[in-house]
Amino acid sequence: MTSGSSDEYVRPRGLHSVLQPITASNASPKLIHIIIDSESKKSTEVNQQYWFYEEFAEVNLDLVDVAPRSCWDKEGALITSTIEPSGTTHQILARFRHNEEGSRDFVIVLEFKQQGAYTEAQCCVMICCRNISLEELAGKLQYVMQKASGKRSASNKLLHLHVTLEPDPQQPIFIIRPEAMPYPPDVTIDATVELLKSGQMSLRWAVESGDVEVVKLLLDRGAGVAVTNKDGWTPLIAALSKGHIDVVRLLLATSGVNADxxxxxxxxxxLSWAAANGCEAVVQLLLDTDKVDINSRDNNGRTPLSWVAANGCEAVVQLLLDTAKVDINSRDNNGRTPLSWAAANGCEAVVQLLLDTGKVGTNSRDNNGRTPLQWAAERGHETIVRLLFKKDTATYAYRQTLEGHSSTVRGVAFSPDGRTLASASSDKTVRLWDAASGAHRQTLEGHSSTVRGVAFSPDGRTLASASASDDKTVRLWDAASGAHRQTLEGHGHWVYGVAFSPDGRTLASASWDKTVRLWDAATSNI
Incomplete structure (x- = not known):
């Protein structure tokens, strides 16, 4: 020791094999007492041994998990094994991972065996896919150990690993020393494959994990390709939903797999699932089989184009449009088209693609009477509103003039099914017209002054009208028969407009008296 140094050392945090001397100070040392509870309470009958693993960084491996986790002292780079008084120990699994994405992990099984006063350290090395947890592997280790026992070498194709155990002559510690070998060992035990061979893993698990080698092994062993999981998915749907394109390609090339x-x-x-998830490569693979129905409908009546139009994946929309077989105006169970979904969700690029075909119906109405333009306007998608207005300017053509009112027409409204047009006039009447032919059907009379506005309920059964001047009322009519149902009174001035809520349960009225009144549509109570 040199002058100024002490005979005391410290180990820097994180540097487990480094000791640095503490520089002597002029201050007088103070005696302190340290009590380690864990040691004071430790049974003298329990023998603990330790594994030191710090050197794995030299072969680009990191310890990522230990089972049981309670044995792992991560900061100290130690794994603890407890030898019971009977001499029995429990196997410990340590998982080491290479930084290369998708590579197999190395799993080292560690165990001490007590034979009298002599303690023998044992280990075996195997590889395992990342999707099997150490807890799961530990519970099924019996199906692997018969072949893995005694094997201290394994290869995951990136690293040929050999492990030796070196005892510390002064402490109950064994150092696990890794070595990168120039050539792979003659035999590498793959825990995943061994579990599959013993029937401990299913095709569903392998497909969802994206392990092509394991999927191929199971297919070669005759695994059922039409068996569904708890979500009702076939292996093909499960693979594409996870984005495992190589597994999808393998399944499509397998005899007996129905791509549709x-x-x-x-x-x-x-195809519907792939389109809904925007999986361009998978959609192309499915279309290339020429065995899929591009216009297939699900339980909600939606097609693959409907799904992808809603999620805005321009590339997949273009793939479907390029087939020339796609029904661009298909309607789902709610009467909505792909353009309706794209407009409502703000998918500008998809709206433009659909409009560019020149085949899309821009004025189609869904079961609630909404057009794509209305959906875009209600949700504030201004650019799409402009696109649809521009398209409609070029396609709208004058059809006819509806005459019959004797004074100014103040407002109009279509029924949700688009078959009836209602008009409100200063002649104190509401007129109902056939929207297709323009024929006058009926005149609704009863207001004592100008009718300012009209609105149909979402189910099309009720028509509300608002009146101004001395009338100050809202009237409800049977839309089919024209019969007057009820008069709603309460406003102190002219009533200018009415509107139903989307669910039809509430009616709102707007008045010159600076108020809006909400009415229960079922009871007409305010």
Whole structure:
């Protein structure tokens, strides 16, 4: 020791094999007492041994998990094994991972065996896919150990690993020393494959994990390709939903796989699922098989184009449009078209693609009477509103003039099914017209002054009208028969407009008296 140094050392945090001397100070040392509870309470009958693993960084491996986790002292780079008085120990699994994405992990099984006063350290090395947890592997280790026992070498193709155990002559510690070998060992035990061979893993698990080698092994062993999981998915749908394109390609090349088989819950085909998730590469693979129905409908009546138009994946929309077989104006169970979904969700690029075909119906109405333009306007998608207005300016053509009112027409409204047009006039009447032919159907009379506005309920059964001047009322009519149902009174001035809520349960009225009144549509109570 040199002058100024002490005979005391410290180990820097994180540097487990480094000791640095503490520089002597002029201050007088103070005696302190340290009590380690864990040691004071430790049974003298329990023998603990330790594994030191710090050197794995030299072969680009990191310890990512230990089972049981309670044995792992991560900061100290130690794993603890406890030898019971009977001499029995428990196996410990340590998982080491290479930084290369998708590579197999190395799993080292560690165990001490007590034979009298002599303690023998044992280990074996195997590889395992990342999707099997150490807890799961530990519970099924019996199906692997018969072949893995005694194997201290394994290869995951990136690293040929050999492990030796070196005892510390002064402490109950064994150092696990890794070595990168120039050549792979003659035999590498793959825990995943061994579990599959013993029937401990399913095709569903392998498909969802994206392990092509394991999927191929199971297919070669005759695994059922039409068996569905708890979500009703076939292996093909499960693979594409996870984005495992190599597994999808393998399944499509497998005899007996139906590329158009719907799931058992939603009724969606693989193409529908791929389109809904925006999986361009998978959609192309499915289309290339020429065995899929591009216009297949699920339980909600939606097609693959409907789904992808809603999620805005321009590339997939273009793939479907390029087939020339796609029904661009298909309607789902709610009467909505792909353009309706794209406009409502603000998918500007998709709206433009659909309009560019020149085949899309821009004025189609869904079951609630909404057009794509209305959906875009209600949700504030200004650019799409401009696109649709521009398209409509070029396509709208004058059809006819509806005459019959004797004074100014103040407002109009279509019924939700688009078949009836209602008009409100200063002649104190509401007129109903056939929207297709323009024929006058009926005149609704009863207001004592100008009718300012009209509105149909969402189910089309009720028509509300608002009146100004001395009338100050809202009237409700049977839309089919024209019969007057009820007069709603309460405003102190002219009533200018009325509107139903989307669910039809509430009616709102707007008045010159600076108020809006809400009415229960069922009871007409305010």
């Amino acid at each position: 088989l719907k799931d058992s819950k939603s009724g969606q085909t693989p």
